[in-house]
Amino acid sequence: MDKKIIEIFNRWADQYDNDIELAEKENDWLYQNYSKILKIIILKIKKYCSPKDKKIIIDIGAGTGNLLMMASKEGYSIIGVEPSAKMCSKIKNKGICCQIIRGDFLCLPFKFSTVDVIVSSYAWHHLSHQDKLKSIDVMQQILRTNGVIIIADLMFASQRSRQELISKLKQEKKMDLIADIESEHYGDIQMLEVEFRKRGFDFYSHRLTKLVWLIEAQLLTR
Numbered sequence: 017m018d019k020k021i022i023e024i025f026n027r028w029a030d031q032y033d034n035d036i037e038l039a040e041k042e043n044d045w046l047y048q049n050y051s052k053i054l055k056i057i058i059l060k061i062k063k064y065c066s067p068k069d070k071k072i073i074i075d076i077g078a079g080t081g082n083l084l085m086m087a088s089k090e091g092y093s094i095i096g097v098e099p100s101a102k103m104c105s106k107i108k109n110k111g112i113c114c115q116i117i118r119g120d121f122l123c124l125p126f127k128f129s130t131v132d133v134i135v136s137s138y139a140w141h142h143l144s145h146q147d148k149l150k151s152i153d154v155m156q157q158i159l160r161t162n163g164v165i166i167i168a169d170l171m172f173a174s175q176r177s178r179q180e181l182i183s184k185l186k187q188e189k190k191m192d193l194i195a196d197i198e199s200e201h202y203g204d205i206q207m208l209e210v211e212f213r214k215r216g217f218d219f220y221s222h223r224l225t226k227l228v229w230l231i232e233a234q235l236l237t238r
Contacts, residue, residue: 017099017120021142025079029102032080045193046170047138048225053168054083056224057135058090060166060232064133067091071132076121077139081107084114094135097124121151126158133164140169141200148203149211156215156235164234165217171203171229178202205229 028035039047065071067090075083078096080103087094093113098104099120107116119125121136121143134155143151155165172178178197185194205221208231212219216237222230 017122017142022099025100026102029080029100029106032103032106033082036082045225045227046196048228050138053224053228053230054086054137056230057083057137057166057168058086058092060164060230061087061092061133061135062090064164067093072126072130073133073135074124074126074131076119076124076134076136077142078107078116079103079139081110081112081114083135083137084112085110088112088114122147122154124154124158128157129160131158131163132160133166134159135166137168138170140167141171141202144201145204145207148201148208152211152215156217156238159235161235161238164232167231168224168228169203169231170200170227171205171208171231172227173223173229174206175204178204202227203229203231205231 036047036050040050061073073092073094074097075094076097078084078098081096084094084096084107096107096114096116097119098107098116099118101118104116104118107114117125121140140148140151159165172181182194182197209219209221212233216235217233218236220232224230
């Protein structure tokens with residue numbers, strides 16, 4: 017991952033949880049229903065395995081460990097993958113019973129076909145479209161056949177819907193939100209579905225909020 021992004025999260029680590037909590041309370045577009053969305057990811061994990069199954073589950077871009085903590089309360093032991101040293105420290109300080117590994121979407125230190133479930137929330141949008149495609153290849157390599165990728169992140173249904181929203185926001189003079197959209201790499205569901213299916217995945221997507229979508233991709237063939 018870009019070193020500049022890692023530096024941003026190192027600086028943000030101390031205030032991250034407070035900022036997210038405040039944004040959710042204020043119904044901020046970017047973090048609308050944040051806690052509910054994490055719970056949806058947990059429900060999706062339950063769809064594929066129970067804690068007793070001892071499946072290998074990893075959370076890429078684990079941040080301060082909010083999803084890891086929620087999963088731990090449900091009896092799951094998920095491996096946190098996080099590039100920011102400061103964020104890793106926050107996870108450890110919360111006393112979550114889990115393994116933490118330094119890494120990111122493009123650098124996953126797992127052997128071929130050893131992981132059962134990959135989850136991620138609010139992290140994938142930091143990757144350019146080309147890096148997203150590379151990350152799909154990296155995730156495919158470590159997934160077992162029938163393994164699943166579950167991602168909740170900021171995305172658009174298509175490039176057309178992206179442009180339509182930006183036009184609407186310009187009319188409403190919401191320039192801060194436009195700046196955020198244009199400075200990040202929100203995914204394109206239409207294009208991503210093509211790429212996942214091309215790589216042997218079954219693909220499902222569902223819109224959760226105005227800007228957040230859930231992707232559920234199961235590896236059927238290699």
